Amino acid sequence: MKKLTALLLALVMVLGLAACGGNNDSGKDNQTTEPPAQTDNTPSEPAKDPEPAPAEPAGPEPITLRIGYMPNYASLWGVLSAIEQGCFEEEGITIELTEFPDGPSEIAAMEGGSIDLAYIGKGAHRLCILGSAIIFAPSSVHTVDKVVCMPDSGIQSVADLKGKTIAFNSGSSSESTFNNALTVGGLTRDDVTGMDLSIDNIVPAAVSGSIDAAVCWNPYSGQILQQVEGSYEIEFADGSTNISSWICLPKYAEENHDTLVRFTRALFKGMDWGSREENYETVAQYCADRTKTGLDANLLQVGDAHWFNLDDLKSGVADGTIKGYYEGMQNDMVKGENIKPEEAKEDVGEFVLFDVMEEALK
Numbered sequence: 156m157k158k159l160t161a162l163l164l165a166l167v168m169v170l171g172l173a174a175c176g177g178n179n180d181s182g183k184d185n186q187t188t189e190p191p192a193q194t195d196n197t198p199s200e201p202a203k204d205p206e207p208a209p210a211e212p213a214g215p216e217p218i219t220l221r222i223g224y225m226p227n228y229a230s231l232w233g234v235l236s237a238i239e240q241g242c243f244e245e246e247g248i249t250i251e252l253t254e255f256p257d258g259p260s261e262i263a264a265m266e267g268g269s270i271d272l273a274y275i276g277k278g279a280h281r282l283c284i285l286g287s288a289i290i291f292a293p294s295s296v297h298t299v300d301k302v303v304c305m306p307d308s309g310i311q312s313v314a315d316l317k318g319k320t321i322a323f324n325s326g327s328s329s330e331s332t333f334n335n336a337l338t339v340g341g342l343t344r345d346d347v348t349g350m351d352l353s354i355d356n357i358v359p360a361a362v363s364g365s366i367d368a369a370v371c372w373n374p375y376s377g378q379i380l381q382q383v384e385g386s387y388e389i390e391f392a393d394g395s396t397n398i399s400s401w402i403c404l405p406k407y408a409e410e411n412h413d414t415l416v417r418f419t420r421a422l423f424k425g426m427d428w429g430s431r432e433e434n435y436e437t438v439a440q441y442c443a444d445r446t447k448t449g450l451d452a453n454l455l456q457v458g459d460a461h462w463f464n465l466d467d468l469k470s471g472v473a474d475g476t477i478k479g480y481y482e483g484m485q486n487d488m489v490k491g492e493n494i495k496p497e498e499a500k501e502d503v504g505e506f507v508l509f510d511v512m513e514e515a516l517k
Contacts, residue, residue, distance in 0.1 A: 215247035220418060222252050223261035223273030226446040227373040228439065228456035229399055230274045233294055235441040236434075237425025245424075246417045252445070256354045257327045262288050265404050272407075272418065276328035276372060277397045280484055281493050283506045288402040291508040292419045292515075293468070293477055294426070295460040297397035299390050300332045303376045306385030308367040313340035313391045319367035320348040322357045328397070329354065333370040334491035339393045358382065373456045374448060381452075396483030399460070408508060415508070419515035423468060430464040465516070472512050481507050 224230045234250070237243055243250055253270055255261045258279025264270045265288070274294060275283075283290050304310040308319060313336045323333040337343060352360060354375060360366050361379045369379060380386050401422065408415060429438045439453035446453075463471075471477040481503040488494045500506060 215417065217247045217249070218414060218417075219249040219251060220272060220414070221270040222250055223255050223264055223270045224252055225257065225261075225274065225276070225372075226254055226448075228442045228453050229276070229295060229373070229460060231442045231445055232429050232438050232462060233422055233426040234274070235425075235445060236429030236438055237421050239441055240425055240428050242421040242424040242428075243418075246421045248418060248421060257324065258282070259326045262402070262404075265407075272401060272403050274399065275402055276399050277484060278327035278329060278331045278493075279402075280398070280400065280481075281326070281331075281488055283400075283402060284485060284488065284494055284500060285498060286405065286506070289405045289408050289506055289508060290400045290402050290481070291408065291415050291511040292401040292422060293463060293480065293512075294399045294401060295462050296480055297399070297460040299392050300335060300395075300397065301376065301388045301390050302332075302336055303361070303369045303371065303379050303386060303388050305361065305364070305367055305383060306387075310368055310389060312389060313337070314342070316340055316368065317342055317346045318348075320350055320365070322350045322352050322360050322366045322369040322371075324354045324357065324371065325351045327354065328372055329357075329370045331395075331487065331491055331493060332397075334493070335393050335395050335487070336370065336391060338491070339391050361386070373459065374446065374452065377452050377455060395487040396480050397460075398480045398484050408511075412511070415511045416514045419511055423465060423515055426463055426468075427465040430462040430467075468512070469516050472509065472516060477512070478503060478507070478509065 222234060224234065234252075238250055253264070255264065255273070258273070258275035259282065261270065261273035261275065262279065262282055265273060275288075277297075279288075280290070282288055302310070302313065302316070302321075308315075310316060310319065316336060317340070321333060323329045333349070337347065350360065350366060354371060357369050357371050358375055358378045361369050362382050369376070371379075376388065380388070401419070403411075403415065428434060435457050436450075436454065439457060440450055442448075442453045442456075443450045461467075468477070485494075485499050485503060489496050489499050
């Protein structure tokens with residue numbers, strides 16, 4: 156019995172130890188522990204670079220234009236105003252100026268490829284009607300014409316030109332003015348001795364005393380007045396339209412429409428500035444500097460024409476006034492027999508690019 160009791164006690168002790176051992180392991184398993192922090196293994200987005208500032212709009216494509224002009228205020232006032240006031244710079248245009256004695260010489264130079272655009276007076280418009288060149292912008296309009304008379308000529312009116320020797324330059328404004336003077340005076344070419352000279356030779360002819368009168372434009376008329384003591388001018392008006400313009404070759408216009416619009420837009424801005432009376436003296440100085448002549452000589456030319464401003468151009472293109480000037484000029488050419496009636500265009504839009512004017516004025 157004692158041995159049995161001892162075995163039972165020993166068994167109980169073994170079971171108790173086993174139980175204690177199991178409780179210790181279980182305690183370890185049941186300990187509350189904070190789970191390890193979760194790691195987000197999703198790749199993070201790369202840091203974005205700041206968005207670039209909007210690019211500045213590109214300026215107009217730089218271009219260089221070769222321009223023909225004549226050495227007088229009427230030819231230079233608009234283009235020099237546009238140059239000096241930065242109007243061409245705004246359009247990305249660099250201007251190269253080349254001097255010519257007259258419009259036909261400029262058109263010949265365009266045909267030869269040495270210039271792109273040019274200013275012309277009334278006479279050379281004949282070549283535009285005939286298709287040699289095309290007009291894309293007006294510059295000014297003259298309402299009064301003049302004849303320069305020598306001191307002892309006895310000429311007091313255009314009727315007194317009868318029997319006199321008159322110097323003129325064919326194919327230019329000089330010839331059309333000469334014809335108009337004869338018409339107003341009731342004369343024909345047979346009533347006078349016409350001396351057809353290059354424009355550069357008219358002043359020497361006057362100085363030499365070999366002519367009684369000359370039909371020319373500034374600066375040549377001004378040079379005669381300065382160099383021939385006692386010479387003077389007579390004025391006449393016949394209702395004709397004496398308009399001056401900017402031209403190019405027809406092919407150039409077809410291939411460079413946008414260039415013409417850019418040039419014309421800048422030119423019109425310069426003209427608007429230069430047409431203001433308070434700027435006349437400054438513009439005259441621009442012209443004097445370019446032509447190497449005196450300021451006073453250029454100021455004398457300020458009254459030679461009406462210089463178009465933006466209001467003139469906007470209203471004149473819209474209501475047909477500008478078109479009327481070109482129609483009147485063409486009619487004068489027919490009357491003066493500078494062109495044949497069959498050569499006149501039914502629509503002056505055939506040789507005047509009104510669409511360029513309209514786009515430039517927008």
